[in-house]
Amino acid sequence: MKLLEADGDRFSFYLTPTERAVLAELLEAYPCVPPAHARHRALTPETPDGTSIQQLLDEALAEQRQATRRQIRQWMRQPDTLQRHGHGWKLQLRPGEVEMLLQVLNDVRVGSWIALGSPDPLPQELPRDPERAHALATMELAGWFEMSLLQQLHEPPPQA
Amino acid sequence: MSHATDTTEKVQPTPDVSDRPAPETDPGWLVVCWNDPVNYMDYVTHVFQRVFGWPRHKAEYHMLQVHHQGRSVLTRETLEKAEHYVHQLQSYNLHATLERAE
Numbered sequence: 001m002k003l004l005e006a007d008g009d010r011f012s013f014y015l016t017p018t019e020r021a022v023l024a025e026l027l028e029a030y031p032c033v034p035p036a037h038a039r040h041r042a043l044t045p046e047t048p049d050g051t052s053i054q055q056l057l058d059e060a061l062a063e064q065r066q067a068t069r070r071q072i073r074q075w076m077r078q079p080d081t082l083q084r085h086g087h088g089w090k091l092q093l094r095p096g097e098v099e100m101l102l103q104v105l106n107d108v109r110v111g112s113w114i115a116l117g118s119p120d121p122l123p124q125e126l127p128r129d130p131e132r133a134h135a136l137a138t139m140e141l142a143g144w145f146e147m148s149l150l151q152q153l154h155e156p157p158p159q160a
Numbered sequence: 161m162s163h164a165t166d167t168t169e170k171v172q173p174t175p176d177v178s179d180r181p182a183p184e185t186d187p188g189w190l191v192v193c194w195n196d197p198v199n200y201m202d203y204v205t206h207v208f209q210r211v212f213g214w215p216r217h218k219a220e221y222h223m224l225q226v227h228h229q230g231r232s233v234l235t236r237e238t239l240e241k242a243e244h245y246v247h248q249l250q251s252y253n254l255h256a257t258l259e260r261a262e
Contacts, residue, residue, distance in 0.1 A: 033253060053243065053258065060247050099210065103252055106203060110253045113198040120197040122162065143162075143200065150202050 001145065003152040004090065011098060011153070013091040020082065020089045026142050027072055030104045031065045032111020065107075072104055098153065105146045112139035161227045162200050187261035189242035191234045194255040195226050207252045208234070211245060236261050 001019055004012040015023065035058070075081055075097060083090045093101065115135040116123065127133050193204075201223055208219035212234065225232035234256075235245065242258050249256035 053239075057243060057247055057250070061250055064247075064251055102203070102206070106199070106253050110198055118198075122197055139198075146203060147200060150200075150206055 001091075001148045001152070003155065004085075006153075009094055011093045013093070013149075013152070014085060015082075015089045015091050017088055020091075022141055023091075023145060024076065026108050026138065026145065027076060027104060029108050029111075029138065030072060031069060032108045033114060034111070035062055035065070037114060068100060068104065071100060075100070098149065102146060102149060105142045105149075109139050109142035109146060112136070112142065161195055161204060161223070162198055186238070188236045189239050190236050190259040190261050191242050191245045191249070192257045192259055193222070193226050193232050193234055193249060194257065195230045196255050199254060201227060203252075204254065207249065207254055211248045211252070 002014045004014050006012075080092055083092070112135045113119070113122070116127075116132060116139070123136055126136060193208075204223045204226065205216065205219045208214055208222055209216060212219075214222075222232045222234055234249075235242075237245065239258075246256045246258050
């Protein structure tokens with residue numbers, strides 16, 4: 001994944017065919033974090049009005065995740081999102097879409113981590129169990145795309 | 161917090177509480193972000209910049225506070241604004257909570 005150009009309101013990245021296939025699979029996995037997961041508890045139970053505040057936050061988050069799910073699928077179907085480019089593909093992103101993609105990739109990363117049992121520290125070796133191995137690989141791949149996006153967005157655009 | 165690069169470790173943070181409102185009658189609500197082992201340090205910094213509109217050095221200061229101290233109070237606000245910020249942070253999958261300020 002390499003930044004091809006940034007013109008202010010649109011970023012273009014080059015993806016190899018493998019990167020494109022992996023990215024599509026990661027995006028298909030969204031949402032990955034279970035809706036009722038404890039990390040979304042915003043308040044302690046003893047907080048006054050805590051239940052109603054928590055309910056509002058839960059509803060807002062669930063609505064947003066549904067909207068993001070629709071948005072990411074619609075975005076992937078748009079013809080200008082992914083276009084053939086040399087031996088690979090050109091991925092085009094507008095600023096709002098960069099944030100959406102980061103949120104989605106991180107959700108897949110965190111959801112995979114939760115599926116592994118929220119280990120701390122993170123596992124250093126691939127588990128033997130195929131399901132857990134898949135979760136760890138998904139977590140690492142989502143993280144790789146996440147960091148590639150962040151690092152290249154903060155680098156100066158390539159010279160023509 | 162997960163290390164992806166070590167660039168953020170070079171930051172020498174200085175406390176900045178300039179944007180926190182002074183309490184008058186209502187002490188308000190604190191927006192707290194908690195450490196976790198899965199989110200990258202650069203990601204957390206980026207999210208703080210996006211959600212609060214902070215410059216990078218301030219976002220890095222709070223990210224490092226989360227990383228080293230386990231939590232950071234990001235801001236003190238009215239309940240409505242604090243809920244908004246917690247919702248924004250949670251939409252990025254950061255572990256954020258609300259606390260009654262004292």
